[in-house]
Amino acid sequence: MQPLLLKLLLTFSAVQGPATRGAHVTGRIVILTVEIAITDKTYAPHVVVVPLGSTVRFPNHDPFNHNVFSVSEPNQFDLGLYGRGEAKSHTFTNSGLVRVYCDVHPRMVAYVQVMANRYYAQPGTDGSFTIDNVPPGRYRLHVWHERIPTEVVRDVTAGGDSVVQIALNARGYHWEPHRNKYGRDYPTNAGLERY
Numbered sequence: 001m002q003p004l005l006l007k008l009l010l011t012f013s014a015v016q017g018p019a020t021r022g023a024h025v026t027g028r029i030v031i032l033t034v035e036i037a038i039t040d041k042t043y044a045p046h047v048v049v050v051p052l053g054s055t056v057r058f059p060n061h062d063p064f065n066h067n068v069f070s071v072s073e074p075n076q077f078d079l080g081l082y083g084r085g086e087a088k089s090h091t092f093t094n095s096g097l098v099r100v101y102c103d104v105h106p107r108m109v110a111y112v113q114v115m116a117n118r119y120y121a122q123p124g125t126d127g128s129f130t131i132d133n134v135p136p137g138r139y140r141l142h143v144w145h146e147r148i149p150t151e152v153v154r155d156v157t158a159g160g161d162s163v164v165q166i167a168l169n170a171r172g173y174h175w176e177p178h179r180n181k182y183g184r185d186y187p188t189n190a191g192l193e194r195y
């Protein structure tokens, strides 16, 4: 495996089931509150995975304003401008990928993966992951990474200690500018602004 790919694999993947027809899965969900801190115009951590119904807090530690927002349907939200020491939150009531931006700083990007069941994992620093207590059966495994163009989908069988190995290819990745919350391009000096 290429070192680059290995590193990307380490960074993050989200994995979820269910399920091919016939396998009935009802994982009990525990709602969470997690934090994505804003420091030096950066979201950290910039990728989180949460169960449906969970809340993400966005505390601003910078001495200037940020405007956390998303236009990812159906989880769009807009926390408005707020300054240092303030924290605003959003509760995610739909499953799916939510791209979180800042209306002031176009380079600020975070991802919230909202999961409809508990069968998911975020790989550790060595790239390994485990999804515990999956009832035996056939499932469809979805693998996501911010730098691959589409999810990798794999049919897998759970039962005993099933092992699956997946390598992601991010060679085609390049930074794509996005629009602000009004659907317009950021000002041309965006990213160079003093604050």
Ligand SMILES: [Cu+2]
Residues within 6 Å of the ligand: 041, 065, 066, 067, 102, 103, 104, 105, 108
């Ligand atoms: Cu910002």
